[in-house]
Amino acid sequence: MSQNLENLKIVFIGGGNMGQALVGGLLSSDWIANNISIIDSDPAMSAKLAKQFMQCNVFTQTEAVLTLADIVVLAVKPQTMRTACEQIAAQCQASRPLIISIAAGIQISDIDGWLGGELPIVRCMPNTPALVQSGTTGLFANSEASLQQREFAQNILNSVGSTLWLEQEAMLDVVTAISGSGPAYFFYVIEAMLEAGQSLGLSAAQARQLTIDTAAGAAKLIQKSGKTPQELRRAVTSKGGTTEAAIKALKQGGMKNLFHTAITIAAQKAKQLARTNALTNSDEANSEKAE
Ligand SMILES: NC(=O)c1ccc[n+]([C@@H]2O[C@H](COP(=O)([O-])OP(=O)(O)OC[C@H]3O[C@@H](n4cnc5c(N)ncnc54)[C@H](OP(=O)(O)O)[C@@H]3O)[C@@H](O)[C@H]2O)c1
Incomplete structure (x- = not known):
């Protein structure tokens, strides 16, 4: 991986609300636009992105640009994550970029499995104020991610607000319930x-x-x-x-009790959704294979 942040080539898979917020954040923190690529499978969205981020590279399907990527940001909906990962697995195994996932409730072990294994992965939970560069993001890295790659991930998420490292991946459920x-x-x-x-x-x-x-x-x-x-x-x-x-x-x-109950329920729901997402992704992949 290149050593300097400004030389890094970054590819976004998915250019929806959160993808756009992050690209906007990077551009306003002086990332070189030409080093940013966005792949969005929705042609209407790609056309919009090409206009909005004129100096960035926008594609509608997996491109060779992935093989040059230092960092790949997974910014698709949780239910389409497995398909998105499997589409780029071969390129990721070839170039072994840092993978940053912002998908709610998708565990690192699932992402790693879908991408072919043993990749450096940072899983993040940002929130919507990221759209106005006032977000806050919880991050967790797997053991494959180097210190420098953790710093890169933190820098990227800092472009849309503040960041906080977690020691256990399970704490991302609590982050989801508090700041998500x-x-x-x-x-x-x-x-x-x-x-x-x-x-x-x-x-x-x-x-x-x-x-x-x-x-x-x-x-x-x-x-x-x-x-x-x-x-x-x-x-x-x-x-x-x-x-x-x-x-x-x-x-x-009983306002405090009410908040305590609500946030506990939200954390439990985040955990439960992670399990449902894993099942949904495997059902979708199975039905695609059967077609
Ligand atoms: N919004 C939030 O508050 C928030 C907060 C924290 C985390 N997140 C996470 O951020 C992620 C993105 O959320 P979002 O609201 O930005 O989603 P979004 O607006 O739906 O954007 C995702 C984009 O990716 C496209 N896409 C789907 N599959 C693709 C593929 N295989 N390759 C390339 N592009 C693909 C989608 O096209 P189609 O529409 O045609 O599928 C869509 O244009 C989610 O996982 C969510 O959990 C969101």
Whole structure:
């Protein structure tokens, strides 16, 4: 593998939402566009990608470019992952690139098996704020991945936000439940606050501005201050005041327990989906072979 990040040749398999977010992130962090290739089997998507990323190389099917790749990013839906891997297995075995998978719930052992085995693989769980370069990603590497390859993977994911290494692959289920699904929890809280604001007389636009700016401001404050959420909450909770009354109502409603239950259920679901994905992929591959 080439030593310098800027010389690396990277190929994306799948140029959907997440693939585009990562290509955009790499371009804005000064990757050489000509070193980036995207293979997307959907012709309409490929045409869109060719316009959006004019200086990158866009293809609709597996190309020779794969044999020159230092890094291959697997960015297709989990249910099509086995087929996608099997289509590129021969080239990957020839060039032995670093494989980065962003697919939810597909285990490294499955990806490695479908690609022919013994490849360096980093499995990641990004989240949708990656679309605006504010994501956060949990990463886990197999033992074939060198220190330098781990750094490359981290650099790539850092182009769309922050990153965090995990010591066990199973912890990616918890990452999925916290940060993968997490944006939806905050959107739900925002939704509830918007509805409450409107029911008390604010216009939709007023409620939106106040709620979203408060959410963004609170996130910035906790990031910049380094304080705990309890410290910051107490700082705005004066005795006998409005915040105290509101927090009391949230406590009585069991908000913390509710979040604990919801996140535990999400982590269990992530684990269960990983098993289902493995089965679905093997069913699809079997039926393709039978055709
Ligand atoms: N969106 C999220 O919040 C999020 C967060 C974390 C992780 N992820 C993971 O990111 C991955 C990509 O998600 P996405 O939302 O970007 O998916 P997406 O929008 O469906 O993009 C995937 C693209 O790859 C194409 N494709 C399918 N099979 C292919 C193949 N064999 N070779 C080349 N291209 C192929 C698809 O074409 P067709 O549409 O014709 O199949 C589609 O255009 C998923 O595995 C997901 O689990 C997503």
